[in-house]
Amino acid sequence: MAPLNEEQLENIRNERKIQIMRAALKTFAENGIKLTKISLIAKEAGISHGLVYHYFKSKEEVLYESLEWAMELNETHEYLNELSKMSVSPLEKVRQFTKYALSSSKSENSHIFRVIQHLENTDGIPSHILDFTRNVGIMYVEFFIPIFIEGQEAGEFIQGDPEEIVGLFLTIISGVMADDPDFWHENMDRKIEIFMRMITTR
Known part of the structure; x- marks a missing residue:
């Protein structure tokens, strides 16, 4: 068998790193930040403990790079872009996003939200990781504020500080995604309608 060239070796390294990051997100999401150890990540990835350290210097580095990688791939960005262009009412945009978010709560995307929830309730997290997760939150807030303002002007949403x-x-959406989603997957449309009553005038 011919030896692998540099490009093939680089592809293998990239695939292995992605394998570790995918396993890390799942492990952090299920166990929390403090209880997750490199050994647990390695076990989830199906590799040796030492191999993780070949790609990452520390648990904190695995956490940060995994979140960064996942956000770059996160299809929610594309969905929000599509949602902003839809010719539907603000209320319908929020309803559709809610259904999208809860429908994906069993997918890999939900690991991001669960990890962020853990980070918000964990002391001693490095500032660059907290800054990254805050920026993720700001992105969502900045996207939805104009939609809610438009909805308030149309009489669809309750009055009050739109940012609040x-x-x-x-917060409620991310909390549901961070929790066991099975409850929401049964009779989802009805439950979404009940949920929407918190923010609508209907």
């Missing part, structure tokens, strides 16, 4: 209402809306 958006914050409440996103």
Whole structure:
């Protein structure tokens, strides 16, 4: 068998690193930040403990790079772009996003939200990791504030500080995604309608 060339070796290294990051997100999401050890990540990835350190210097580095990688791949960015262009009411945009978010709560995307929830409740997290997760939150808030303002002007959403209402809306959504989603997957449309009553005038 011919030896692998540099490009093939680089592809193998990249695939292995992605394998570790995917396993890390799942492990952090399920166990929390403090309880996750490199050994648990290695076990989830199906590799040796030492091999993780070949790609990452520390658990904190695995955490940061995994979140960064996942956000770059996160299809939610594309979905929000599509949602902004839809010719539907603000209320319908929020309803559709809610269904999208809860429908994906069993997918890999939900690991990001669960990890962020853990980070918000864990002391001693490096500042660059907290800054990254805050920026993720700001992105969602900045996207939804104009939609909620438009909805308030149209009489669809309750009156009040739109940033505060958006914050409440996103906190509940992320909390549901971070929890066991099975409850929401049964009779989802009905439950979404009940949820929407918190922010609508109907």
